[in-house]
Amino acid sequence: MVKSTSKEAHALFHSLRSAYAATPTNLKIIDLYVVFSVFTALIQVVYMAIVGSFPFNSFLSGVLSCIGTAVLAVCLRIQVNKENKEFKDLPPERAFADFVLCNLVLHLVIMNFLG
Amino acid sequence: MAASETSNGTALRYAFGNVLSFFILLLIGVLAFSIRLFSVIKYESVIHEFDPYFNYRVTQYLTKNGIYDFWNWFDDRTWYPLGRVIGGTVYPGLTLTAGTLYWILNSLNIPLSVETVCVFTAPIFSAFASWATYLLTKEVKGAGAGLTAAVLLAMVPSYISRSVAGSYDNEAVAIFALIFTFFLYIKTLNTGSLFYATLNAIAYFYMVCSWGGYTFIINLIPMHVLLCIVTGRYSSRLYIAYAPLVVLGTLLASLVPVVGFNAVLTSEHFGSFLVFIIIHVVALVYYIKGILSPKMFKVAVTLVLSIGLVVCCAVIAVLVALVASSPTKGWSGRSLSLLDPTYASKYIPIIASVSEHQPPTWPSYFMDINVLAFLVPAGIIACFSPLSDASSFVVLYIVTSVYFSGVMVRLMLVLAPAACIMSGIALSASFDVFTRSIKFQLPGVKGNSQVDAGDTSSEGVVAQNEVAKTDKNEEALKERPSKKNRKKEKEHVEKPFVKAQIKKRLLVLPFEASIIAILLLILLGAFYVVHSVWAAAEAYSAPSIVLTSYSHDGLHVFDDFREAYSWLSHNTEVDDKVASWWDYGYQTTAMANRTVIVDNNTWNNTHIATVGTAMSSPEKAAWEIFDSLDVKYVLVVFGGLVGYPSDDINKFLWMVRIGGGVFPHIKEPDYLRDGQYRIDSQATPTMLNCLMYKLSYYRFVETDGKAFDRVRRTEIGKKHFKLTHFEEVFTTHHWMVRIYKLKPQKNRIRGKAKKSRSKASSTTSTKRSETQRKNPWH
Numbered sequence: 092m093v094k095s096t097s098k099e100a101h102a103l104f105h106s107l108r109s110a111y112a113a114t115p116t117n118l119k120i121i122d123l124y125v126v127f128s129v130f131t132a133l134i135q136v137v138y139m140a141i142v143g144s145f146p147f148n149s150f151l152s153g154v155l156s157c158i159g160t161a162v163l164a165v166c167l168r169i170q171v172n173k174e175n176k177e178f179k180d181l182p183p184e185r186a187f188a189d190f191v192l193c194n195l196v197l198h199l200v201i202m203n204f205l206g
Numbered sequence: 207m208a209a210s211e212t213s214n215g216t217a218l219r220y221a222f223g224n225v226l227s228f229f230i231l232l233l234i235g236v237l238a239f240s241i242r243l244f245s246v247i248k249y250e251s252v253i254h255e256f257d258p259y260f261n262y263r264v265t266q267y268l269t270k271n272g273i274y275d276f277w278n279w280f281d282d283r284t285w286y287p288l289g290r291v292i293g294g295t296v297y298p299g300l301t302l303t304a305g306t307l308y309w310i311l312n313s314l315n316i317p318l319s320v321e322t323v324c325v326f327t328a329p330i331f332s333a334f335a336s337w338a339t340y341l342l343t344k345e346v347k348g349a350g351a352g353l354t355a356a357v358l359l360a361m362v363p364s365y366i367s368r369s370v371a372g373s374y375d376n377e378a379v380a381i382f383a384l385i386f387t388f389f390l391y392i393k394t395l396n397t398g399s400l401f402y403a404t405l406n407a408i409a410y411f412y413m414v415c416s417w418g419g420y421t422f423i424i425n426l427i428p429m430h431v432l433l434c435i436v437t438g439r440y441s442s443r444l445y446i447a448y449a450p451l452v453v454l455g456t457l458l459a460s461l462v463p464v465v466g467f468n469a470v471l472t473s474e475h476f477g478s479f480l481v482f483i484i485i486h487v488v489a490l491v492y493y494i495k496g497i498l499s500p501k502m503f504k505v506a507v508t509l510v511l512s513i514g515l516v517v518c519c520a521v522i523a524v525l526v527a528l529v530a531s532s533p534t535k536g537w538s539g540r541s542l543s544l545l546d547p548t549y550a551s552k553y554i555p556i557i558a559s560v561s562e563h564q565p566p567t568w569p570s571y572f573m574d575i576n577v578l579a580f581l582v583p584a585g586i587i588a589c590f591s592p593l594s595d596a597s598s599f600v601v602l603y604i605v606t607s608v609y610f611s612g613v614m615v616r617l618m619l620v621l622a623p624a625a626c627i628m629s630g631i632a633l634s635a636s637f638d639v640f641t642r643s644i645k646f647q648l649p650g651v652k653g654n655s656q657v658d659a660g661d662t663s664s665e666g667v668v669a670q671n672e673v674a675k676t677d678k679n680e681e682a683l684k685e686r687p688s689k690k691n692r693k694k695e696k697e698h699v700e701k702p703f704v705k706a707q708i709k710k711r712l713l714v715l716p717f718e719a720s721i722i723a724i725l726l727l728i729l730l731g732a733f734y735v736v737h738s739v740w741a742a743a744e745a746y747s748a749p750s751i752v753l754t755s756y757s758h759d760g761l762h763v764f765d766d767f768r769e770a771y772s773w774l775s776h777n778t779e780v781d782d783k784v785a786s787w788w789d790y791g792y793q794t795t796a797m798a799n800r801t802v803i804v805d806n807n808t809w810n811n812t813h814i815a816t817v818g819t820a821m822s823s824p825e826k827a828a829w830e831i832f833d834s835l836d837v838k839y840v841l842v843v844f845g846g847l848v849g850y851p852s853d854d855i856n857k858f859l860w861m862v863r864i865g866g867g868v869f870p871h872i873k874e875p876d877y878l879r880d881g882q883y884r885i886d887s888q889a890t891p892t893m894l895n896c897l898m899y900k901l902s903y904y905r906f907v908e909t910d911g912k913a914f915d916r917v918r919r920t921e922i923g924k925k926h927f928k929l930t931h932f933e934e935v936f937t938t939h940h941w942m943v944r945i946y947k948l949k950p951q952k953n954r955i956r957g958k959a960k961k962s963r964s965k966a967s968s969t970t971s972t973k974r975s976e977t978q979r980k981n982p983w984h
Contacts, residue, residue, distance in 0.1 A: 099505050100505075100509065102502070102505070103498075103502055103505050103506050103509065106498060106499070106502045107494070107497075107498065107502075107506075110497040110498060111497065114497075147467060148460070148467075151457075151460065151467075151470060152457070155453055155456065155457050158453055159450070159453040159454065159457070162449045162450055162453050163400070163450060165445070165449070165489070166400050166403070166445070166446045166449070166450060167400070169398075169442040169445065169446065170398070170400070170446075174496070175442060177398060177441065177442060177443060178398060178442075181398075181399075186400070188401075189399060189400035189401040189404070190400060192400075192401060192404055193400050193401075193403065193404045193450060193454075196404050196407070196408070196454065197453070197454055197457070200454065200457045200458055200461065201457065203461055204457060204460060204461055
């Protein structure tokens with residue numbers, strides 16, 4: 092039972108990797124960016140758990156800025172993905188402009204909130 | 207050739223329709239603005255009621271001292287001796303809006319006073335709100351429904367009651383912000399554009415700035431997202447509409463000082479975070495489903511879902527632990543009383559004492575939304591055919607707001623836009639059906655032509671429907687009214703159009719029936735208009751600061767409040783403290799510019815209970831309490847002479863309850879005879895000797911010789927009495943406001959001195975001096 096599950100998991104892992112290898116490079120870069128910002132958020136949470144959350148607004152803005160960047164990057168990835176039928180007539184330039192605008196607003200707020 | 211001609215005609219019709227709907231919208235704005243001016247015409251351009259006076263005072267401060275001083279404003283004129291940090295405890299949206307308006311107008315050399323700008327802020331924003339309703343409903347069901355909903359919202363009585371000229375309160379701008387936020391959410395959901403998502407977050411920020419009701423948004427949108435996920439309607443547009451809103455919205459909300467860290471720490475917001483996590487899990491599942499073969503996906507589902515469930519369970523466990531550790535389970539009193547309607551009356555008399563926090567009665571539904579109450583169910587049905595993401599949101603909105611309006615009268619205001627949208631959809635859909643049936647049966651008119659029976663009618667609603675018709679015919683073909691589909695569909699519109707017409711021919715109603723139905727609908731609309739105008743003119747325009755009454759000898763104007771406040775501002779020292787029940791706190795600070803003990807911002811229950819205790823104590827104890835608070839003057843509102851029902855005697859039981867909640871020696875049964883509240887000869891001695899009774903009825907017998915109270919419709923219990931520790935300094939023309947001054951302490955010292963002297967003398971003199979000490983005036 093356990094063997095079959097691990098075998099299946101292995102097969103799944105394999106097929107996931109092969110499927111992911113087919114994604115275009117620009118999407119892969121975005122993915123890397125998302126992973127990086129989530130990782131940064133995790134580091135901050137761990138730091139908060141060890142040291143404490145005293146300037147709570149700083150902690151909050153740090154974590155939310157990372158999560159926000161990740162979320163926005165995911166949105167961008169959804170929009171520029173060629174396989175996504177829903178966004179066929181949305182040019183990638185427009186998607187990127189929206190992404191930049193949203194990031195601007197996000198980081199303006201973060202800078203205000205950082206204290 | 208023929209095809210190009212038809213497309214030309216369609217384009218022309220589109221252009222014509224757009225221009226027409228633009229002018230209709232303009233007229234709707236004018237209507238929304240001008241229907242709210244009855245209060246200015248009938249009374250004058252004044253700020254209404256209680257809270258608006260505070261907002262007006264804050265706006266004055268803002269325009270005089272600038273934004274930085276406003277944020278740091280510590281107000282020492284209220285809650286004496288505690289004071290209040292205004293900048294950190296007020297929703298600044300309304301004030302900043304009016305301040306900006308004032309600043310713009312003055313920089314354009316239009317010299318309007320702050321008061322004028324404040325008075326007209328609400329009507330202006332109600333015009334904006336009806337435009338926002340048009341946009342929202344257009345996203346849901348097309349332009350025809352949008353225009354109808356906008357007309358309905360422009361004159362829905364429930365909203366008028368909160369936004370007549372002069373009612374300068376948070377709700378005035380908040381309803382616009384609420385509808386506009388919902389519109390942008392739906393727009394993002396329909397287009398999947400990150401640009402609209404950003405705008406949505408900013409609109410949400412404006413809503414957070416304006417009103418505490420923003421928690422409704424941050425709970426309703428997650429509920430809708432959850433609904434979409436559960437019913438299998440998840441799409442990447444949903445992700446784009448929701449995920450950035452949570453992150454940006456939370457950050458923006460914590461920028462508002464009054465919300466601050468509450469945006470991440472209280473349970474009202476936890477629902478959105480939970481859904482935020484859920485939508486990420488779901489998005490991941492959909493993504494993996496997309497890149498894997500179905501067989502592999504089945505394997506993956508078990509793995510991913512089990513991991514996701516474990517994560518969710520862990521998060522829920524942490525949240526529950528966090529929530530359970532706080533005493534009120536993290537919910538503030540007002541929100542708790544929304545979920546459990548009996549909560550407030552059980553635990554917080556200060557919330558229960560406000561009449562607008564009571565559950566509404568059935569007639570108030572008819573009064574406030576009138577015929578919309580009957581149209582709403584039809585609108586819900588119309589929303590289900592076909593059900594889109596947007597229409598399911600509107601359905602969810604009306605269902606939740608109906609519940610909330612059933613808990614608190616005040617939240618009828620949240621129901622009103624939902625009811626308007628639903629009724630707009632219903633009316634527009636039924637007009638659509640009836641006019642189409644007429645169109646197909648009119649002799650000599652082909653289904654394709656533009657001539658229509660309804661077109662000749664001058665009734666506005668019908669005309670709007672015609673505008674929408676072109677839009678709607680095509681919209682009906684689509685699964686979802688999203689923008690990106692629209693371009694594509696336009697090219698292929700001719701072919702399915704014919705097919706759809708054949709289908710529509712089968713849905714045709716009898717000619718006479720549809721004509722009668724249209725007439726009845728117009729009659730219904732006319733009834734609504736008449737009712738709304740009546741409500742705006744008669745029921746909701748009274749400023750409550752100036753009262754009028756009609757009697758056989760003409761119109762009477764009672765301007766006692768302003769008389770009393772201006773007496774205070776002219777005849778007392780600047781630093782004198784005035785005690786009154788909290789209802790009149792804002793007005794006293796704003797109009798008389800005197801320091802008050804408690805005001806309508808009921809943030810400190812103990813302080814209010816102290817004043818309540820003083821009012822329900824006998825004279826001497828009350829004098830001591832007031833003296834310890836540095837009070838110089840006591841102000842009571844008395845309606846017994848002219849029959850003004852919301853006076854202090856009618857509010858008195860709440861003073862007893864709130865006072866007794868903190869100081870247990872005040873007991874409510876002491877003031878009631880057999881559970882009945884009465885002030886006639888049957889009243890209890892505690893009642894007849896308490897300060898509020900004495901201050902209200904002092905010298906009242908001199909007015910008509912019988913001391914007949916016209917509010918309670920009875921003769922009062924104790925007619926002839928004198929005050930020992932207070933002296934009457936001012937009573938207004940109609941006795942509605944009575945101001946008393948605390949007598950200085952000198953009298954008591956004399957009594958004490960006599961007592962100490964008498965100790966040496968005989969017992970008879972001791973007895974005499976004892977009686978003297980009890981009442982130094984006899």
